[in-house]
Amino acid sequence: MHLNYLRSQGSLTFSEFDLLFRSSAAASPRESYDLLFEVLEKMLVQKDLDVPRLSDSDAAQVIQRIDFTKLNQKALERAVTNDRIPTKVISSAAVTVCSQLRAQLLQKEKEKQEEKKKREKEVQQQQQQQQQQQQQQLKNIQVVDSKEHSRVI
Numbered sequence: 001m002h003l004n005y006l007r008s009q010g011s012l013t014f015s016e017f018d019l020l021f022r023s024s025a026a027a028s029p030r031e032s033y034d035l036l037f038e039v040l041e042k043m044l045v046q047k048d049l050d051v052p053r054l055s056d057s058d059a060a061q062v063i064q065r066i067d068f069t070k071l072n073q074k075a076l077e078r079a080v081t082n083d084r085i086p087t088k089v090i091s092s093a094a095v096t097v098c099s100q101l102r103a104q105l106l107q108k109e110k111e112k113q114e115e116k117k118k119r120e121k122e123v124q125q126q127q128q129q130q131q132q133q134q135q136q137q138l139k140n141i142q143v144v145d146s147k148e149h150s151r152v153i
Contacts, residue, residue: 014058017043021065033070037079040066044084059084068093069100 021036030036040062043054054062063085068076076093079085 014043014054014062017062018065021062030067030070032072033066033068034072034075036066037068037071037075041078041082044082056084063089069096 017039043062044059068079068089071079071093076090076097079090
């Protein structure tokens with residue numbers, strides 16, 4: 001990723017990050033923000049004296065652009081330990097992820113229950129068909145038996 005390369009060279013400024021972020025976001029929606037978060041981490045912990053560390057206002061703008069709900073678990077854990085990332089942002093993302101997981105679990109449970117009901121209904125229908133077949137066979141036997149009985153008499 002171009003952002004990571006510029007950051008590793010120590011030449012990524014906030015305005016470059018912002019421009020590259022906006023252009024990549026316009027191209028396609030992201031499924032993961034892990035790489036962007038990695039770049040942000042490096043920008044927040046600026047150790048190179050030749051490149052100025054992100055100001056608090058620039059850092060806040062970059063943090064707003066990252067969807068923390070789309071970070072993997074390890075990245076989210078690292079975010080928790082970063083003092084420059086507001087706890088509210090991380091906890092909000094964690095609550096959102098938790099809500100999404102809960103909704104997914106409830107949906108799966110609902111699908112399981114519906115499948116179980118469907119199977120039970122199919123079994124019940126099969127049992128009814130078997131009973132009907134047995135009743136029909138019994139009637140056929142009775143008819144045959146009654147015909148034989150009438151011949152005998």
